[in-house]
Amino acid sequence: MADPSCPRQNHLINSLPEETYQRLLPQLERVQMPLGHVIYESGDELRHAYFPANCIVSLLYVMENGASAEIAVVGKEGMVGVALFMGGSSMPNRAVVQSEGYAYRLRGQLMLKEFNRYGVFMHLLLRYTQALITQMAQTAVCNRHHSVDQQLCRWLLLSLDRLDSNELTMTQELIANMLGVRREGVTEAAGKLQRAKLIDYSRGRITVLDRPGLEMRVCECYQVVKTEFDRLLPLEFSGGH
Amino acid sequence: MADPSCPRQNHLINSLPEETYQRLLPQLERVQMPLGHVIYESGDELRHAYFPANCIVSLLYVMENGASAEIAVVGKEGMVGVALFMGGSSMPNRAVVQSEGYAYRLRGQLMLKEFNRYGVFMHLLLRYTQALITQMAQTAVCNRHHSVDQQLCRWLLLSLDRLDSNELTMTQELIANMLGVRREGVTEAAGKLQRAKLIDYSRGRITVLDRPGLEMRVCECYQVVKTEFDRLLPLEFSGGH
DNA sequence: TGCGGTCTGTACGGTATCGAACATAAAACG
DNA sequence: CGTTTTATGTTCGATACCGTACAGACCGCA
Numbered sequence: 001m002a003d004p005s006c007p008r009q010n011h012l013i014n015s016l017p018e019e020t021y022q023r024l025l026p027q028l029e030r031v032q033m034p035l036g037h038v039i040y041e042s043g044d045e046l047r048h049a050y051f052p053a054n055c056i057v058s059l060l061y062v063m064e065n066g067a068s069a070e071i072a073v074v075g076k077e078g079m080v081g082v083a084l085f086m087g088g089s090s091m092p093n094r095a096v097v098q099s100e101g102y103a104y105r106l107r108g109q110l111m112l113k114e115f116n117r118y119g120v121f122m123h124l125l126l127r128y129t130q131a132l133i134t135q136m137a138q139t140a141v142c143n144r145h146h147s148v149d150q151q152l153c154r155w156l157l158l159s160l161d162r163l164d165s166n167e168l169t170m171t172q173e174l175i176a177n178m179l180g181v182r183r184e185g186v187t188e189a190a191g192k193l194q195r196a197k198l199i200d201y202s203r204g205r206i207t208v209l210d211r212p213g214l215e216m217r218v219c220e221c222y223q224v225v226k227t228e229f230d231r232l233l234p235l236e237f238s239g240g241h
Numbered sequence: 242m243a244d245p246s247c248p249r250q251n252h253l254i255n256s257l258p259e260e261t262y263q264r265l266l267p268q269l270e271r272v273q274m275p276l277g278h279v280i281y282e283s284g285d286e287l288r289h290a291y292f293p294a295n296c297i298v299s300l301l302y303v304m305e306n307g308a309s310a311e312i313a314v315v316g317k318e319g320m321v322g323v324a325l326f327m328g329g330s331s332m333p334n335r336a337v338v339q340s341e342g343y344a345y346r347l348r349g350q351l352m353l354k355e356f357n358r359y360g361v362f363m364h365l366l367l368r369y370t371q372a373l374i375t376q377m378a379q380t381a382v383c384n385r386h387h388s389v390d391q392q393l394c395r396w397l398l399l400s401l402d403r404l405d406s407n408e409l410t411m412t413q414e415l416i417a418n419m420l421g422v423r424r425e426g427v428t429e430a431a432g433k434l435q436r437a438k439l440i441d442y443s444r445g446r447i448t449v450l451d452r453p454g455l456e457m458r459v460c461e462c463y464q465v466v467k468t469e470f471d472r473l474l475p476l477e478f479s480g481g482h
Numbered sequence: 483t484g485c486g487g488t489c490t491g492t493a494c495g496g497t498a499t500c501g502a503a504c505a506t507a508a509a510a511c512g
Numbered sequence: 513c514g515t516t517t518t519a520t521g522t523t524c525g526a527t528a529c530c531g532t533a534c535a536g537a538c539c540g541c542a
Contacts, residue, residue: 085367086374087367092374092378092469130324137333137334187521187522190520204518204519389528428490444539
């Protein structure tokens with residue numbers, strides 16, 4: 001997997017025209033993304049933009065009292081650090097590695113320089129940001145109206161779409177942090193899915209047995225987000241289907 | 242108020258350099274925004290970008306079963322239709338006039354043409370979009386963790402910041418739709434604020450009596466969003482202080 | 483002046499989630 | 513191998529919010 005085509009695992013990078021790709025290739029630094037690693041803390045200066053290859057990064061907001069909630073999730077279909085070119089220059093949320101793997105990163109200044117060529121890359125990144133906005137908006141709606149059971153299904157499916165495998169390494173405690181609910185709530189919801197033979201898990205390892213079954217139980221939020229990603233980034237992100 | 246400087250009531254427009262402003266001025270169409278008017282339904286083609294002058298527009302997501310939730314609110318500090326230049330071309334949410342007044346609108350194609358000059362206007366719009374993203378993310382967090390009481394305070398303050406007056410025309414029923422809760426929940430929360438002499442309302446008319454009092458009760462979400470707006474758009478949006 | 487509609491207040495049981503406490507079991511480690 | 517740590521399962525009362533129902537208050541209008 002260390003062949004030169006590696007950065008193309010990331011769908012945004014893979015969508016670049018050859019010329020742009022060749023220009024950026026020497027600047028793309030491969031970095032390991034170990035589970036739980038905090039790439040950015042809220043307020044940190046954005047030194048790099050990260051393009052996940054086979055890892056998943058979770059964007060969390062952490063409140064004053066320590067409680068947290070996931071805002072969005074980023075995998076090989078996207079990038080971490082859109083605020084860089086949107087004009088923020090600092091990270092508004094915490095970014096944590098939710099599924100280990102590696103990513104390619106580009107220094108902030110180079111990223112900005114490339115963005116300011118006002119070419120294909122820029123328009124691609126803006127479309128991706130629009131899709132990210134949809135994901136955030138839908139998260140807000142889901143938090144308001146849907147049960148923990150449904151949100152767990154959504155979370156599992158979003159993760160599955162960003163993985164090559166049907167197995168994820170993640171404790172119920174961590175899922176609870178992401179969803180912003182109690183660990184016991186996840187235990188219960190996961191227990192139901194387990195009894196329904198949709199998933200199988202033990203001590204931090206979750207295997208999805210019946211993806212269509214999950215899709216039956218999930219709220220509309222999942223499909224809304226997925227459809228919007230497919231619409232805005234048709235070639236880059238086809239999801240798990 | 243019908244003098245030529247009117248479009249400058251909108252902070253984004255007001256931030257344009259004179260040359261750009263003069264170029265756009267003939268294209269800006271003044272439109273009335275009556276209370277409750279649906280500017281865009283979810284999925285509608287974005288014919289215009291709207292720049293509120295003295296009205297407030299609410300971005301809502303409406304679910305399959307009719308339940309709704311507010312995603313963000315837009316007043317004179319911003320614009321409706323960022324998807325236009327982000328690459329969406331259609332509106333992802335419903336946009337409803339929450340406080341009547343008027344706005345200036347620009348045809349989608351002209352908007353896009355101006356954006357694609359890659360100048361000051363583009364960078365301004367991107368910064369605004371980044372601020373909007375923060376608002377959406379914080380809405381997601383607030384929906385997860387905070388009580389209806391706190392959310393009502395947040396909603397009132399966000400509205401106040403976008404008005405010149407301390408009085409808003411809005412029934413509890415409509416506020417409930419925005420917050421995605423029952424009308425009775427708003428009645429109770431508003432009753433508490435009324436008894437605490439922070440607000441005074443009757444039949445669709447809410448008068449804020451004690452703004453600092455509201456700020457004492459609101460959750461951190463309000464200040465987070467406000468600070469980020471001030472940081473990204475220092476001249477354009479100073480809020481209600 | 484009376485009528486109908488709209489807005490607001492209140493009550494009640496039902497339910498999901500919380501917060502805390504504790505039990506069990508599998509892995510990690512000496 | 514036994515001990516400690518970590519992950520999961522279960523229980524219980526408290527609480528916030530929901531869904532429903534209905535009553536009162538105010539407004540517009542005939």
